[in-house]
Amino acid sequence: MSYLVDKDGYYGEFGGAYVPEILHQCVENLQKEYLKVIESESFQKEYNQLLRDYVGRPSPLYYANRLSEKYGARIYLKREDLNHTGAHKINNTVGQILIARHMGKTRIIAETGAGQHGVATATVCALMNMQCVVYMGATDVKRQHINVEKMKMLGATVVPVESGNKTLKDATNEAIRDWCCHPSDTFYIIGSTVGPHPYPDMVARLQSVISKEIKEQIMEKEGRDYPDYLMACVGGGSNAGGTVYHYIDDERVKIVLAEAGGMGVDSGKTAATIALGQVGILHGAKSYVIQSEDGQIEEPYSISAGLDYPGIGPMHANMAAHRRAQIIPVNDDEAVAAAYELTRLEGIIPALESAHALGALPKMKFRPEDVVVLTVSGRGDKDIETYLNYYNR
Ligand SMILES: *Cc1c(COP(=O)(O)O)cnc(C)c1O
Numbered sequence: 001m002s003y004l005v006d007k008d009g010y011y012g013e014f015g016g017a018y019v020p021e022i023l024h025q026c027v028e029n030l031q032k033e034y035l036k037v038i039e040s041e042s043f044q045k046e047y048n049q050l051l052r053d054y055v056g057r058p059s060p061l062y063y064a065n066r067l068s069e070k071y072g073a074r075i076y077l078k079r080e081d082l083n084h085t086g087a088h089k090i091n092n093t094v095g096q097i098l099i100a101r102h103m104g105k106t107r108i109i110a111e112t113g114a115g116q117h118g119v120a121t122a123t124v125c126a127l128m129n130m131q132c133v134v135y136m137g138a139t140d141v142k143r144q145h146i147n148v149e150k151m152k153m154l155g156a157t158v159v160p161v162e163s164g165n166k167t168l169k170d171a172t173n174e175a176i177r178d179w180c181c182h183p184s185d186t187f188y189i190i191g192s193t194v195g196p197h198p199y200p201d202m203v204a205r206l207q208s209v210i211s212k213e214i215k216e217q218i219m220e221k222e223g224r225d226y227p228d229y230l231m232a233c234v235g236g237g238s239n240a241g242g243t244v245y246h247y248i249d250d251e252r253v254k255i256v257l258a259e260a261g262g263m264g265v266d267s268g269k270t271a272a273t274i275a276l277g278q279v280g281i282l283h284g285a286k287s288y289v290i291q292s293e294d295g296q297i298e299e300p301y302s303i304s305a306g307l308d309y310p311g312i313g314p315m316h317a318n319m320a321a322h323r324r325a326q327i328i329p330v331n332d333d334e335a336v337a338a339a340y341e342l343t344r345l346e347g348i349i350p351a352l353e354s355a356h357a358l359g360a361l362p363k364m365k366f367r368p369e370d371v372v373v374l375t376v377s378g379r380g381d382k383d384i385e386t387y388l389n390y391y392n393r
Contacts, residue, residue, distance in 0.1 A: 003248040003315070003324055009197025012321060014314035017196035019284050023176070026183045027196050027284075029103070034198050037102045038095075038205060050094050051209060054127070055084050057091075059210075061217035061373070066345040073229075073366035076221070077348070078214060078375040080239060087351065087378030088207060088239045089120040093189055095206035097124040100187035107131045107186045111175040113140055113168030114305030115147025116378070117191030122156035132156040135174040137167040144305065146382070165299050168309060172283050192236025193313035196284030200241075200313050207242025214373055215246055222371055229366075231256045231374040233356040234327075235271075235306050237313030239377040248319075254326070256364065257316065258356040260302035261329035271300035273312040274320045274327040282311040288320070303332040303386065304352035306378075330359035336390045338362075339380065351378030352386060 009015050009031070019027050037043050051057040059079045068075040080088040100108060108130050112118030118134040125132035134151055138160040141148055151158050164170035179188045193200040193207075211230075219225040226247060232240035234257045247253040262270035270276065270290075277288030280295060290298045290310040300310045312320075319325035330338075338358035343349050350358060354377045366372065380387065 003319055005197070005201040005315070009201070011314045011318035013279070014285070014287050014317040014321075015197055015200060016286050017284060018281050018286065019196050020180060022180045023183065026179065031198050033103055034099060034202050037099050038202070043098055043102065047095055047098055051091065055090050055094060056082060057209065058213045058217070059083060061214060061221065063221065064346050067342065070345065071361050071364070071366060072368055073370040073372050074222075075372045075374060076218070076227070078210060078243065078373055080210065081348070081350065081354070081376045081379035085120050085123055086381060087116055087120070088210065088242065089117050089191060090123065091209055091242065092191065092203050092206045092238060093117070093120040093124045096187070096189045096202070097128050097130065099202075100130070100189070101128065103187065105185060105187035107133070107182065108189055109133045109135070109175050109178050109186055110189045110191065111135050111168065111171040112191065113137070113171065113308060114382075115140065115144040115151070116306060116382070118156070118158070119147050119150050119154070120191070121189050122151040122154035125156060126154045133178065134158050135161055135171040135178070137161050137165070137171045139166040140168065140171070140305070167299070169297060176283070192238040193241045193315055194236040194283055194285060194311060200285065200315055203238050204241040204245055204315060207238050208245035210239070210242035210375065211244060211246040214243070218371065218373065226250060226253050227371040227373040229254045229256055229370060229372040231258070231357050231360060231372060233258045233307060233353050233377060234312060234316055235260070235309050235353060236311070237316040239375055241313065241315055243373070243375045248324070255319065255324060256326050256328060256360060258328050258330045258360040259312070260304060260307035260356055261331035262301045262303070264331055265329050269301040270329070271302040271308050271310070272329040273310065274317075275329050277312070285314050287311050287314045287317040303335065304356065306351070306353040307356060328360045328363055330356040334359040336387065339387060348376065349380035349384070350376050351380050352383045353377055
């Protein structure tokens with residue numbers, strides 16, 4: 001048995017492609033094409049070249065000396081925060097825009113919550129001279145002003161979505177609606193390991209460069225090509241998916257994922273999908289979803305906009321269901337404290353999302369010889385105001 005996707009697009013009971021009739025053809029075409037494209041020599045050549053010269057890969061694997069001392073293990077940080085545009089998301093958008101071009105598409109759409117995926121998509125659209133429309137909840141447009149301005153400067157059209165709670169879930173619905181209206185010329189770039197098959201697998205493969213590099217880098221530093229622990233934060237699951245991809249069926253490697261506890265799992269203000277979710281269908285895939293008794297999606301909450309999602313990717317739902325991964329909820333206060341700690345111990349200001357992975361460290365019991373690789377998914381520049389205001393409210 002493998003924890004990777006099966007030939008029908010499922011991870012155990014999770015995944016699949018539950019899409020409206022009008023999108024069926026589109027999704028089926030993508031299912032037929034994506035592996036052929038990704039495995040082609042011309043795609044690999046261009047993708048790897050862009051990852052190296054444009055994104056700045058390989059990202060360093062940094063031995064965090066003082067952090068290691070504090071937690072009594074050999075802790076390495078995988079530095080996705082050093083990528084162009086400041087996070088792991090660019091690995092995926094570079095890959096998907098190349099796939100879109102291979103498939104003859106001319107118009108790109110995307111959804112965005114905090115604006116990070118929107119900026120990463122607008123960036124590669126500028127690079128490839130493609131038309132770009134980004135759907136964003138009206139509430140988020142107000143909250144994430146700088147990212148909206150960045151997308152506009154990059155030449156994208158940002159469409160504020162006024163339906164529902166005017167946040168990520170509503171923006172995603174609107175993007176799907178757009179895709180339904182323009183199936184022939186439009187490619188929908190999804191930002192995480194969510195959505196109908198093949199998106200979760202496609203995004204995980206495009207992010208798998210993270211674990212491919214970890215293998216080589218840990219071999220060089222530790223003389224073996226695997227760590228004892230892999231740790232990452234999980235919103236939809238793309239940085240975690242990339243971090244574990246090449247180790248997912250290697251039981252020597254323990255997987256620890258941090259989800260956003262918000263104000264606490266039982267507080268009613270949380271995004272802890274694994275702790276609270278029930279099996280349901282969200283945005284085209286079967287997974288765990290935070291929902292009310294009659295199946296309505298509940299509004300999630302987290303201090304971190306990137307983890308504020310009521311679902312989780314099917315790959316991660318399956319790992320959680322079979323206890324392949326340990327899922328730890330980390331609350332707002334624990335994440336903020338962990339961000340300050342990393343900043344003062346190592347001189348690295350992490351993104352609030354990544355701070356949740358760091359916030360799981362105090363909950364772990366390591367042996368001194370344990371080798372731990374923790375992915376810092378992004379940098380904290382976008383979160384400075386939140387960090388500074390947190391203790392002065
Ligand atoms: C978007 C984002 C996340 C959450 O998304 P995943 O798909 O779960 O990785 C985490 N960290 C950063 C920095 C992000 O921008």
